[in-house]
Amino acid sequence: MGLSTLKERVQARAAAVAPDEDIRHDRADEEAPGGHGHDVERFRADIEAALPKHVSVDLFMAALRPVLPNLRQCIPASVVQSVITCARFGLIPDGQQAVITADDRIATFLATYHGYIELMYRSGLVRSVVAGLVYEGDEWDYQPTARVGEDFVHKPNLLASKKDRPMLFAYAFAWLEGGARSAVAIVTVEEAEEIRDEFSRAYQRAEANGKKDSLWHTRFPDMHQKTAIRRLAKLVPKSAELRALIEVERAAEEGRPQILAAVDPETAQLEAEARRAARAAEASQDVPVSRLAVKTRGRAKPRRRNRDRNKRR
Template identity: 85%
Template sequence: MALTTLKERVQQRAANVAGTEDIRHDRVEDTEDTSAGRGHDIEQFRADIEAALPKHVSVDLFLAALRPVLPKLRACTPASVLQAVITCARFGLIPDGQQAVITADDRIATFLATYHGYIELMYRSGLVKSVVAGLVYDGDEWEFVPTARVGEDFMHKPNLLASKKDRGEPLFAYAFAWLEGGARSAVATVTREEAEEIRDEFSRAYQRAEASGKKDSLWHTRFADMHLKTAIRRMAKLVPKSAELRALVAVEQAAEDGVPQILAALDPETAVLEAEARQAAKEAEASQDRPAPRLAVKRGRGKPRRRNRDKNKRR
């Protein structure tokens, strides 16, 4: 089925469900009698979900993973639930918490891929042979020399048998990919401090969860996964990207910008351009309020910053 046809059907169904003429994600105040409070009968949209799913993903498998999630979305607007579900289906990711999640964000159902979901789309592209990602802890052995030859520039030996206390705190997340043909991408790293700065500045879900006191965003409940996802998204900029992967980035950015994700999922080319334009405008505006950046300071042998600055090397 053509995506344009699916897009029109979803827009119309979302409008009918929401009782409005558009598919905006208007955030409404809590009331005792709302359509969202009655729950969501997603089975009636089986045909739309199946049309959005890639051929290799079973609609029965998708719905089986989705049903346990729906009770957690009872407070969300029905239109946003439908759109989040169709968006998730569009990428062929299962909303089981492993490949993707559908969360309630201020009464709006939002689709988010996990870092496993990003890796899955990289594999599907046929451009990436394997992806390696992990967290380096204070008690691990590691070496990172970006100027060394590929294969000798990064080493990580996790101390898997050590207790959580002995292994220490996570220092940074890393990710790299081996490409078809044998080439390897550069190693992308994200320190814990960088992850927290990205979370604080760009995650509206985190900001709302902090303000409300609920502290139930993914940054609160699955920080390690979000840390790894940040490294993988950074690494994705260093490898050939499929149109599907670029669309996924645009869809997640749409959620942060308050734009209905379904529009980005069903019209990915326009969504990518709009997301890049919004990001450029946001960076331009932010640059006017920030002091000029300081010159980079080379630390040690090019390793990510560490809390214990008196240790020059982990062995």
């Protein structure tokens, strides 16, 4: 079934679950009806239509059912759209490939770093991905100017407890089809914390309400590693599916509906490029525009000496 048709079906079904809420899942003042999460079973056909052919709907639903009780207080439309968004990428919401979390009564789909790696493999452009965390006491060396294969080395101290050692940085790189290797993406702990503090609304909200229950609170090493994987995604050839996943997670960060980016990745990509172009245009208003070189056409003008000689004749 076409993605545009799926988009229309999701909008219609979301309205059926909560007639007063559209797909934008605007927050309402009243509490969401308890137990609505189990209504997702009604959308089994829509979930199966969204899933890639190689992913079993039975496996997906089995992983989803234990998650639903945690989404009871979420707005119904957001539960539907997050589940179908997850299915669109063929990632299982089991905490390994993907998670669906409650963020201020909005159900939100997020891929784990394993999910990102899975989509890199599916693209057929990436042969293997190497990722890890470096702790104090590990043996490592990074020389960006050295020959590939000798520029980065990590030998973890397998016998030392990670609980007693500070984390230093996360890294990731990929070997591509054809034998080339990407640059090494490195994210220090300080960089990860800066990205978390600036861009994660879930972290900011969990800090403000004192619950400290966001993924950055409960699974910091995984989120740190994911940050390195997302940085790697900018360094390797990207499939349309991987570009769509990046846009879907950006939509969550900006408070926009994820499903609209997921079911129509080409439109989402064009909209993202238009937004970036608009921001660039606004930023350039105060910058003087340099004159462009003008390319003359036709025969070049004769040199002055030749013109003077012609006059004397």
